[in-house]
Amino acid sequence: MVQIKSPEQIAKMREAGLVVAAIHAATREVAVPGASTRDLDEAARKVLAEHGAKSNFLGYGGFPATICTSVNDVVVHGIPSEDVVLKDGDLISVDCGAVVDGWHGDAAYTAFVGSGHAPELVELSRVTEESMWAGIAAMKQGGRLVDVSRAVETYIRRQPKPGGGKYGIIEDYGGHGIGTEMHMDPHLLNYVDRRRGKGPKLVPGFCLAIEPMVSLGTPRTKVLEDEWTVITTDGTWSSHWEHSVALTEQGPLVLTAPDGGRAKLAELGVAAAPDPLG
Template sequence: MVEIKTPEQIAKMREAGLVVAAIHAATREAAVPGATTNDLDQVARKVLAEHEAKPNFLGYGGFPATICTSVNEVVVHGIPDEKTVLKDGDIISIDCGAIIDGWHGDAAYTAFVGTGHAPELIELSRVTEESMWAGIAAMKKGGRLADVSKAIEGYIRRQPRPASGKYGIIEDYGGHGIGSEMHMDPHLLNYVDRRRLIGRHNPKLVPGFCLAIEPMVSLGTARTEVLEDDWTVITTDGTWSSHWEHSVALTEEGLLVLTAPDGGKAKLAEYGITAAPDPSA
């Protein structure tokens, strides 16, 4: 069953989303050569404490940290530690969340460490981020969940191929419902699976529907494997990957990107969409 939120509940999710945005800003500034991934985790913990918010990653299924720090070929769920030192030229995807009064926010971004990154890495991140926004723009009243999947996949497939030969849309992980829990129904694929176009796998989008939309794309394979820590997910061919995510609410007035500082106003305008009024304004 999909949890449909009231305007008051969405307002709480917006509060949580703004804490997530603050974590993104702080960790982006701290993701420099010489920093450890644990340094970034400590930065996130400080932001959560300043906002009197709870982490939703710490302890989730036994996860031992506040954020996920996924470097280079790590797709998702990288565990912060003191051994992983960021180097010039690395890319890192940081995924984090926050809870305010029981309501969740969740978002991720890819950052470039230092300088001198190959153009195909910069383009990889751009394609992944823009595919996320294409998916967000497809989240319309009366539409279906698969419309979001189709928009994400379609955007990626239309891009010129990278020097590596192809973009791999990660198959084993995707977006999800969010609200009173971090991960809820429905599961959102980042590609179209025709077997999931009917029934409960493809619900109608109605006001109060909230999704965490999160494409993950590699410079090669779509396949992954999990390391011995039972968390860290890497590409099977060692190609580097990018991960972008926002939590989004469909309201009676339209779309509100809960984890974007401006509620998604600027990016949605590029699609001719007026963002819903921001309850935090």
């Protein structure tokens, strides 16, 4: 069952989404050479405390931290640690969430540590982020879930990869519904699997966490012995971007973007819904 939200419930999710956006801003400042990934986790905890929000990551299935910090070939679910110290040239994806009055927000970004990053890494992050926005723009009334998957995949497949070859669209992980829980139906693939059909119809009140994960090589992954950390099987580096999005009568509202997605969606010819919080 897909949980359909009322405008009042979407407004509450927007509150949670803005807390997530604040965590992103705080952790970006800390993600510098010499910082540990534990330092980023501590910054996230401070933001949650300042806003009176709860973490939806800490304790989820036994996860031991407030955020996920995935460095270089780690795709998702990297555990913050004082032993993982960021170096100049690293690529880090930070995934985090917040709960406000029982309503969830969830988003991720990829950042470059230091300077002098290889052009193929810059392009990897750009392609991943832009594919997420293509998926967000595809959230239209009367559409189907598969339209979002198709938009993400189509964008990635059309981008030339520096040095040749193809980008790897991670197969084992994808987006999801979000609302009174962090992970809810439906599961959102970042590619089209015709065996799964078109999926549910997109209607006002439909909320999704859209999160492409893309590598410079394989689409395949494996989980390390800590039972959380997911890496690419060929050691290639990856990028992860995510926003929580609500479809309203007035269009999509990017719950975890400071401006509700207005500026980026305008570039794509899509009008963002008004922000319920003003």
